[in-house]
Amino acid sequence: MKFPRLNLSGINRNHPTSHPSKPRVSAQPTINVKNCKVTMNSVNSAIKHKNKTHPLESKKHLVIKKKYNKLCTKLTLSLNKHPRRGIMFLGCIFLFVIVSLRLIVGGQNRMLRSIQKVPCIQVKGEHVCSSKYRTGTMIISTSEKCRKYIYDINGIPFVNIENFFDKIMMVPARQTLRIRGTTSSCNVHVQRTSKTNTFTPPVHGVIWITSRRHTFFTMTIDTQIVLDETPAGMLKSSSNGEWVAYQYDPEVASMQDIQIIGDSEDKIYIYP
Numbered sequence: 001m002k003f004p005r006l007n008l009s010g011i012n013r014n015h016p017t018s019h020p021s022k023p024r025v026s027a028q029p030t031i032n033v034k035n036c037k038v039t040m041n042s043v044n045s046a047i048k049h050k051n052k053t054h055p056l057e058s059k060k061h062l063v064i065k066k067k068y069n070k071l072c073t074k075l076t077l078s079l080n081k082h083p084r085r086g087i088m089f090l091g092c093i094f095l096f097v098i099v100s101l102r103l104i105v106g107g108q109n110r111m112l113r114s115i116q117k118v119p120c121i122q123v124k125g126e127h128v129c130s131s132k133y134r135t136g137t138m139i140i141s142t143s144e145k146c147r148k149y150i151y152d153i154n155g156i157p158f159v160n161i162e163n164f165f166d167k168i169m170m171v172p173a174r175q176t177l178r179i180r181g182t183t184s185s186c187n188v189h190v191q192r193t194s195k196t197n198t199f200t201p202p203v204h205g206v207i208w209i210t211s212r213r214h215t216f217f218t219m220t221i222d223t224q225i226v227l228d229e230t231p232a233g234m235l236k237s238s239s240n241g242e243w244v245a246y247q248y249d250p251e252v253a254s255m256q257d258i259q260i261i262g263d264s265e266d267k268i269y270i271y272p
Contacts, residue, residue: 146188
């Protein structure tokens with residue numbers, strides 16, 4: 001009797017209990033419903049936000065563009081109708097640019113403090129210094145011996161010159177500077193600085209400078225005698241070498257004619 005032949009190719013012969021191998025099935029992906037809802041809500045809100053803001057921004061740009069185009073059109077039509085106005089308009093813009101640049105550059109230059117040398121020569125008992133500067137401060141230095149010869153600088157008596165009794169004297173800058181009383185043997189150095197002098201004169205009223213030979217003075221202001229042979233020792237004074245500066249304040253608002261005489265032939269320099 002014949003039996004049908006069995007197909008044993010899928011059975012492991014070494015392990016009688018084993019079964020034919022089955023194909024592996026890959027794991028299916030799991031979906032977190034909660035996280036999915038959150039993600040979708042975020043996407044939806046972003047889309048809604050974008051849809052809300054974008055049209056508004058576009059409208060703003062359109063409004064600005066329309067206004068700009070309208071302004072340009074009006075300006076073009078006006079320039080075509082009135083060419084002279086156009087030339088004047090362009091000229092005004094050009095001048096505005098030039099003035100703005102000069103103000104900017106000038107502001108930068110004012111920030112820089114500079115010092116320049118001023119040449120001087122000795123002429124007839126004084127040093128004359130010439131420069132192109134009208135603003136700023138002149139800085140003057142000389143020896144102690146020569147300083148005692150000076151009685152005024154540019155019409156300013158020595159008692160009203162800043163730091164006169166120090167090594168460096170300062171007066172407002174001028175194109176011509178006259179240092180009176182110096183001799184040819186004096187070596188005077190003058191520098192100009194861009195910094196403005198803000199010195200306040202300490203002496204007010206009438207000042208006059210002369211030698212020590214005068215012992216009394218008579219002062220007349222507008223034909224009125226103010227000092228009548230007043231002794232020099234009774235007046236406020238300050239000395240520098242052979243020079244003496246006297247001071248008297250008549251306490252009047254304005255003085256037209258001032259005359260001062262003494263008891264010597266030495267010249268009297270008056271500074272009202």
